Amino acid sequence: MENYMYNSPTLQLQELRIEATYPMFLFLFFSYLFLIVANVGIAVLVFVDKSLHQPMYILFCNLSINDLFGNSIMIPRLLVDMLRPPSERLISYYECVVQAFTTHMFSTTAHTVLMIMAFDRYVAICNPLPFVLVGILLGLTLRLGRCRTLIKSPYCDNAALFNLSCEDVFINNVYGLTFTVLLFTGSIGSMVLTYTKITVVCLTTKNKSLNNKALKTCSTHLVVYLIFLFSGMSIITLHRFPEYSESRKIVAVLYHIIPGSLNPIIYGMQSKEIRKFVSKVKLKKVLPLY
Template sequence: MENYTYNSPTLQLEGLNVSKDSIYPLYLFFFFSYLFIMVANLGIAVIIFIDKSLHQPMYLLFCNLPFNDIFGNSIMVPRLLIDMFRPPSERLISYYECVVQAFTTHMFGTTSHTVLMIMAFDRYVAICNPLRYAAIMTNKMVIKLTVSAWGVAFVLVGILLGLTIRLNTCRALITNPYCDNASLFKLSCESVYINNVYGITFTVVLFIGSVGSIVLTYTKITVVCLTSKNKSLNSKALKTCSTHLVVYLIMIFNGMSIITLHRFPQYSFYRKLSSILFHIIPCSLNPIIYGVQSKEIQKFLAKLFEPKKIFRHKLNYVLSTFIY
């Protein structure tokens, strides 16, 4: 018979149950991935802020991704790392902390979609309306798009969690490595029909809106590139769009993996691992993909390390002169 704990202020996380042989390699992988995410994304954001040549709509809109990646991992991953070395009975979390963790998790996933959507709009204007780009993509437009991306995500996720918070809980076990909306409303013994309906609607609308906008913009971009004989335009379009598309496809693939694994309860460990990798993999690859692709960022890094090279050359010259 199932034990019931009504409206418990403290919940227990099932966590990620790993064998003793695998716990240290997995821990080190998560730890160094988290460290890289924080350093790389913060570094990219600082570079864009410092270098005036990067104060362009494309980079300013991209800046939303590093902040979202930092925001999405700063609460979930540290807690996960701590819980990995705790026995299951000691993986406790307060209800309100769990709600905050669920909110940041869903904000991260939703904002990833909305930010990539506004970035797709920027690429569409740049390639399909290059003469009007400066007039359309003004600073006000960049601010409006940014506020829209975060605002829409905040409202959608706020309603999602609001419908869950209203429920009374009768269980205290979160069957996940971290808190999310589904884990929270499953703690209730009340009807969760509204939660399920809104959750499915939320997912379908976000997915259709995201995929639809990407397909529409890239179809128009492809048509322009095929009909245009401007090789420089096509080359620029290929570079900027391929980067954006790769980031989007990585995010979609990770999300679809989690949804697919939910259909197979026997693979619960892989589902949990996939849900963690949904945070880690895209956030680790985003700064690499954009950093490698962007000539402006490469130039900034080259200038940053150039003085050190000059200093080393001068030092070697002085030493060689002194020796000989």
């Protein structure tokens, strides 16, 4: 019946098939709440405290805003759908396109910001390149007619959208693969180059203070990057194995929620300026005013 429908304005999202639905719902719900509070707190802190108006903190603020934006488009809708029966998990095609665009912008922007952080300099906060690349990615999909209505994922992404079509998607696959390869090559390449140079400096210098500072600063950034990289690569790998489709869906959801929750903790706790600001706020609340 599904193959006879053409360009339907309404699509159906596939459920997240797990036995522990309610524990998973609670985990995602409270993780999302923490993500919102932590990232809004970081963004407000950087905006309010003029001493944090530095390239690295502005980039960190961008990362927090990206986490907020990317997760707020996807997670609330997913939580609501988890409590609905499968027949009621419906989404309009254009809402699905917006969700897919946001999903890919979230990933591309995060990789871009982390690459810039690796170079430890401010290149461009409002660089339009990620927007254009993701726009082309989704534009190639929008040109396709649709003969199916089932999104084989708990949320929309580009692959799920162009799989709705019965037309030739060769161009989509080529561009999508090229886009992914360039993003990951540039991302991994910049990290390897930067950390190789840092390692060489640390090995050739006898300054323990400098080495400890480099280790402390770089380790936090590297942990965030590796979590983001491996979770993203896991989704791409699992796409090639249909028998693990349920595992892919769970990993895809965690790919959004976990990095967004960990970023404020890892960067916030390691930043001396942020810790000082938080301490000042606590003291003002605790000490009575006379």
